[in-house]
Every structure is written in structure tokens, then in C-alpha cells.
Amino acid sequence: MRLLPILVAVLIFFQFLGTYKGLRVLLVGLGGAWLIGYLWARFLARGLRLRRELRFGWVQVGDWMVERFNLRNDSRLPALWVGVVDHSTLPDYQGSRAVGVSSRGSIWWFKETVCTLRGLFTLGPVTLRTGDPFGLYSVTLEYPTSIPLLVMPPIVPLPALEVAAGGRAREGRTNILDTPSVGY
Numbered sequence: 001m002r003l004l005p006i007l008v009a010v011l012i013f014f015q016f017l018g019t020y021k022g023l024r025v026l027l028v029g030l031g032g033a034w035l036i037g038y039l040w041a042r043f044l045a046r047g048l049r050l051r052r053e054l055r056f057g058w059v060q061v062g063d064w065m066v067e068r069f070n071l072r073n074d075s076r077l078p079a080l081w082v083g084v085v086d087h088s089t090l091p092d093y094q095g096s097r098a099v100g101v102s103s104r105g106s107i108w109w110f111k112e113t114v115c116t117l118r119g120l121f122t123l124g125p126v127t128l129r130t131g132d133p134f135g136l137y138s139v140t141l142e143y144p145t146s147i148p149l150l151v152m153p154p155i156v157p158l159p160a161l162e163v164a165a166g167g168r169a170r171e172g173r174t175n176i177l178d179t180p181s182v183g184y
Helices: 003-017 021-047
Strands: 048-054 058-060 064-073 079-086 097-101 105-114 119-123 126-131 138-143 147-152
Touching (some): 003 021, 021 048, 021 126, 021 138, 048 126, 048 147, 097 105
Parallel strands (some): 058 147
Antiparallel strands (some): 048 064, 079 097, 119 147, 126 138
């Protein structure tokens, strides 16, 4: 939308040449949209906050991993659309989504996945993308922090070992004297 400032400048120039009412309406409309879009994007850039929480820092292969996201808008204007782009390294996991948040409001959501591969992975970083309702300005907010997640191999139950009760002679252990001797 680099054309809009040039168009507004041209309309201002023609306004000085003559006072045509149609040009004045067009100047006020385009200039007002340009100013409102700029202020809306500035308010959103200062007011949006994202928080992600993970209950445990490790899981086993086959377990469910649940993560909670909280997007808060502290500005006076609503965020009509916010694209949350997740850059996590966990296989088959994508925490990205698009949401809207009211003014001075917040939204919570959960993301669940089954961990299928063992290893050390990171959840995050996250990029927020939003803008004004006219599409004139876009805002990109980077959240570079990441949460480490360790996916351990599954624990397999071992069969029970039966050991003879102790305390009696010759039970629960072998005795070298009980073995038959080999003659020479």
C-alpha cells in the first residue's frame, strides 16, 4: 500500500489548486483511513502479549503432551485477526492458529499431541502477525523464548523375579558343595 501516501499527497496538491468538493471527500476518506490504520497498528503492537505454558518438561513416547496458550490484548482497540506462528521442533506438532481478541481481553486455548519420537525438542519461538482492519499496516511481534521438552523412551514393565525366601539353609542360593564332583 505504498501508493496511498502518494495518492493523499496528490489530492492535497489538487486541493490547493481548486476547491472541488469530491476531491475533499476523497482526501478526508483516504487520509482518515490511513491515519486510523496507522494508529490501530501502533496500539496493537504495544498491547498484544502471548504466554505459553507447559505442565512438565518431559514426557514419554506415546504420552499426550498438553500446552496452554494465552493471548492477551491490553490495547483499547480489538485485534480482529492475529496469526500465531509456532516454530516448534517437535515432530507432528503445530501450535499455529489464527484468532481474534477483543479490546482489553484475552483468549486461552490448548494444544494436545501424542509424542511419537524420543529426543530433546523445543517448543517455540513464536511469531505474532496482525494489522489494522484495512490491511494498510501489518505488525510482526517476535517471541524468541523457547521451552525445552525431553521425550523419553517408554518404560516397559519387567516380569516379576521369584526369589526364594531367605533365612533357611540352602534356599535361595546355590552351594558349591552340592554339585557332583568329577573324578580324575
